[in-house]
Amino acid sequence: MSWIRLLRFIFLSVFWGFRQVNAQTPKLPAVAVILDTDMDSDVDDVGALAMLHAYEKQRMARILGIIVTSDDQYSAPCTDAINRWFGHNDIPIGVSQRDSLRSFSKYTRQISERFASGFNTNADGEDGTAVYRKLLAREPDSSVVIITIGHLTSLARLLTSGPDSISPLSGSALVKTKVKHWSCMGGQFPEGKEANFYRPDPASTIFCLSNWKLPVTFAGWEIGSQVVTGGQTFKSNSSTDSPIYQAYQLYNDFKGRASWDQLAILKAIEGVQPYFKANHDGTCQVAADGSNRWVSPSNGLHAYLSLHAPADKIRERIDSLMSGSANGAK
Numbered sequence: 559m560s561w562i563r564l565l566r567f568i569f570l571s572v573f574w575g576f577r578q579v580n581a582q583t584p585k586l587p588a589v590a591v592i593l594d595t596d597m598d599s600d601v602d603d604v605g606a607l608a609m610l611h612a613y614e615k616q617r618m619a620r621i622l623g624i625i626v627t628s629d630d631q632y633s634a635p636c637t638d639a640i641n642r643w644f645g646h647n648d649i650p651i652g653v654s655q656r657d658s659l660r661s662f663s664k665y666t667r668q669i670s671e672r673f674a675s676g677f678n679t680n681a682d683g684e685d686g687t688a689v690y691r692k693l694l695a696r697e698p699d700s701s702v703v704i705i706t707i708g709h710l711t712s713l714a715r716l717l718t719s720g721p722d723s724i725s726p727l728s729g730s731a732l733v734k735t736k737v738k739h740w741s742c743m744g745g746q747f748p749e750g751k752e753a754n755f756y757r758p759d760p761a762s763t764i765f766c767l768s769n770w771k772l773p774v775t776f777a778g779w780e781i782g783s784q785v786v787t788g789g790q791t792f793k794s795n796s797s798t799d800s801p802i803y804q805a806y807q808l809y810n811d812f813k814g815r816a817s818w819d820q821l822a823i824l825k826a827i828e829g830v831q832p833y834f835k836a837n838h839d840g841t842c843q844v845a846a847d848g849s850n851r852w853v854s855p856s857n858g859l860h861a862y863l864s865l866h867a868p869a870d871k872i873r874e875r876i877d878s879l880m881s882g883s884a885n886g887a888k
């Protein structure tokens with residue numbers, strides 16, 4: 559073999575080898591997400607939204623829009639301030655209510671005052687049901703993942719909505735057509751009573767669970783409470799001028815907080831493995847008071863998560879996404 563032919567052989571071998579490796583590891587498409595959050599009393603919603611922005615930066619997620627299900631008047635302004643800090647002033651935000659608003663959060667007002675926001679209060683927001691319907695109507699079929707990390711009032715309103723100028727489909731038909739999966743932080747497994755399910759609107763929990771006809775995965779209270787994030791590791795890896803840093807500082811000065819909401823995000827974007835095990839052997843049944851039980855038989859749609867990886871490994875992953883160090887930058 560002449561040296562030119564030898565060089566050509568080496569080049570082609572390397573080239574096709576490279577093609578082969580790339581063909582074997584196709585990049586997964588970004589998960590198209592609608593986040594439904596009660597950005598108010600607890601701070602894990604802030605951590606959850608920070609994770610979504612980190613995933614978006616890595617092209618693992620696409621935030622279609624956010625529904626703020628809260629009566630804290632600064633919850634939407636705070637949500638928009640966080641989005642803008644991450645460079646997104648164009649993420650649609652819908653609200654569950656625009657009157658009888660209160661101010662009780664330890665951080666929403668401060669974050670919306672310290673950082674640029676397109677909202678003064680939730681009264682400036684568009685109706686959550688209309689935003690939900692618009693976001694779903696324009697997406698391809700069976701493509702959207704809904705993540706709920708608050709109570710289920712807005713999701714129930716979407717499911718009961720009728721055809722309108724946005725879509726000829728009813729809310730339940732729109733969901734059935736456009737949604738792929740629901741990742742829900744809610745409930746306690748195998749049984750218990752958890753706030754998103756029982757406070758303030760257990761009727762919506764019962765309605766959503768009995769009328770949801772697609773796969774749903776529950777991240778229950780018992781797994782989130784094992785994974786404490788937003789503590790000293792997060793603090794030392796975060797930029798002090800970040801609204802995520804400042805919200806955790808305002809909430810409890812980096813004493814750390816359970817990651818209930820973050821686990822629903824982690825599952826929605828990275829899947830069940832390597833962090834979780836999904837239990838498919840039953841159905842989540844909710845009582846009138848919002849308490850829940852895992853009962854046989856399976857309805858073929860419900861699953862609840864258990865931790866598979868050590869809690870400390872999951873904490874590291876979540877803290878790095880929340881601080882931005884997972885993206886190689888603070």
Ligand SMILES: [Ca+2]
Nearest residue numbers: 596603707708
């Ligand atoms: Ca929440």
